[in-house]
Amino acid sequence: MAKTFKFEIVTPEKVVYSDSVQSISADGTEGAFGVLADHAPLITELRTSILTVNDANNKTVQFALDGGFLEVIANNVIVLTDACVAEGEVNVEKTRADKESAEKTLSSGGSAEEKEKAQVNLKRANTWLKLVNK
Numbered sequence: 001m002a003k004t005f006k007f008e009i010v011t012p013e014k015v016v017y018s019d020s021v022q023s024i025s026a027d028g029t030e031g032a033f034g035v036l037a038d039h040a041p042l043i044t045e046l047r048t049s050i051l052t053v054n055d056a057n058n059k060t061v062q063f064a065l066d067g068g069f070l071e072v073i074a075n076n077v078i079v080l081t082d083a084c085v086a087e088g089e090v091n092v093e094k095t096r097a098d099k100e101s102a103e104k105t106l107s108s109g110g111s112a113e114e115k116e117k118a119q120v121n122l123k124r125a126n127t128w129l130k131l132v133n134k
Contacts, residue, residue, distance in 0.1 A: 002022045002058075003022070003037035003038070004020040004021060004037060005021065005035075005037045005077060006019075006077070007019060007021040007053065007078075008078045009051075009081065010078060010079065011081055011084050012082065019056065021054060021056060022054045022055065022056060023036050023053075023054045024051060024077065026046055026049065027051075028044040028045060028047065028070070029046070029047055030044065035070075035072055035077055038075065039075075041073050042071070043069065043070070043071045044070050045068075046081070048124055048127050049064075050063070050065075051063045051079065061087065064085050064087075064090070064127045064131040065081045066127075067082065068082065068084075083124070085128060087131050087132075090128050090129070090131055090132045092129070092132055095128045096125075098125045099121075099122060099126065102118040102119070102125060103118075103122060105117075
């Protein structure tokens with residue numbers, strides 16, 4: 001059996017995932033990367049993207065993250081993110097409505113701040129929908 005390490009995904013509201021895993025792969029701001037047991041210490045910023053986990057039973061689980069940070073220390077890996085949803089938990093109707101609202105804001109005249117927020121919301125909605133349509 002492959003060596004495992006402790007992995008958690010934490011949002012301000014709750015611990016989304018906590019288990020022993022064999023590997024994870026994620027998209028950092030500096031590019032895609034993977035983590036296995038005995039990985040060197042690391043702190044990195046994550047993009048709004050899909051994070052893939054290969055758990056201790058060799059089952060693959062995916063999560064959509066709204067950016068955040070990942071830290072690796074002594075076979076303990078933690079992801080801190082503002083929002084995260086597991087595959088199978090995406091509210092597709094709400095996410096599509098959020099996407100349409102963001103697109104409408106971007107196409108209409110608005111302040112730079114409103115457009116920046118709409119771009120963030122659009123990226124999050126697209127990532128959530130990508131998780132559903134994988």
